[in-house]
Amino acid sequence: MNVMSEIGIYILQTLGSIYLTIIVLRFLFQLAKADFYNPISQFIVKATNPALKPLRKVVPGVFGLDIASIVLAMIVQFAIINLAALMLGSFVNPLNAIVWGFIGIVSLCISLFFWGMIIMIIFSFVAPQSHHPALMLLRQMLEPISAPFRKIIPPMGGLDLSPILVFMVLRVCDMLITSVAVNAGLPRGIVPGFY
Numbered sequence: 041m042n043v044m045s046e047i048g049i050y051i052l053q054t055l056g057s058i059y060l061t062i063i064v065l066r067f068l069f070q071l072a073k074a075d076f077y078n079p080i081s082q083f084i085v086k087a088t089n090p091a092l093k094p095l096r097k098v099v100p101g102v103f104g105l106d107i108a109s110i111v112l113a114m115i116v117q118f119a120i121i122n123l124a125a126l127m128l129g130s131f132v133n134p135l136n137a138i139v140w141g142f143i144g145i146v147s148l149c150i151s152l153f154f155w156g157m158i159i160m161i162i163f164s165f166v167a168p169q170s171h172h173p174a175l176m177l178l179r180q181m182l183e184p185i186s187a188p189f190r191k192i193i194p195p196m197g198g199l200d201l202s203p204i205l206v207f208m209v210l211r212v213c214d215m216l217i218t219s220v221a222v223n224a225g226l227p228r229g230i231v232p233g234f235y
Contacts, residue, residue: 045127045128045129052120052124056116059087060117061148063088063109063112064145066106072183074180081177114138117137118141121140139226143217147217153185153210154210156178160182163175189202189203
């Protein structure tokens with residue numbers, strides 16, 4: 041691979057990963073019923089609406105799930121994978137690109153939950169009463185996955201140990217998705233969300 045291809049793939053992966061993260065966050069915030077009027081939510085809506093509005097005319101929601109967001113994330117993944125392959129001078133089987141894209145999206149969700157938990161733990165010690173819009177959204181996004189674990193391990197003496205179980209489950213999910221990626225022949229560095 042020459043330097044120009046490497047630079048092109050780096051730029052493509054970086055910009056693609058940022059937009060893909062925004063799309064996935066929109067889906068996760070909507071799934072968690074996070075505050076729509078939060079300024080960060082509003083930014084995410086404005087950043088994704090140009091692509092989602094026309095897509096929603098063809099892809100309706102199902103059971104309150106924003107399927108159009110998932111389809112848009114898959115389209116973005118598919119485009120990034122194929123453009124990266126073209127820059128490398130190769131071709132990716134469309135079925136492989138779809139499977140790899142799905143793996144990348146699942147891996148990105150796991151990463152978002154993992155790093156979100158880390159951020160919330162740090163801020164629970166540093167600024168426990170913070171009402172920053174990003175932290176409020178993060179709390180709302182993480183609550184649906186944290187609440188069941190709090191029932192298993194309730195807070196003891198003001199200390200919440202349930203994140204330990206959440207991290208264990210996220211790590212197991214990460215191991216499973218890595219195994220699936222290896223079996224699917226996913227090359228490293230070509231799929232945003234999967235490293």
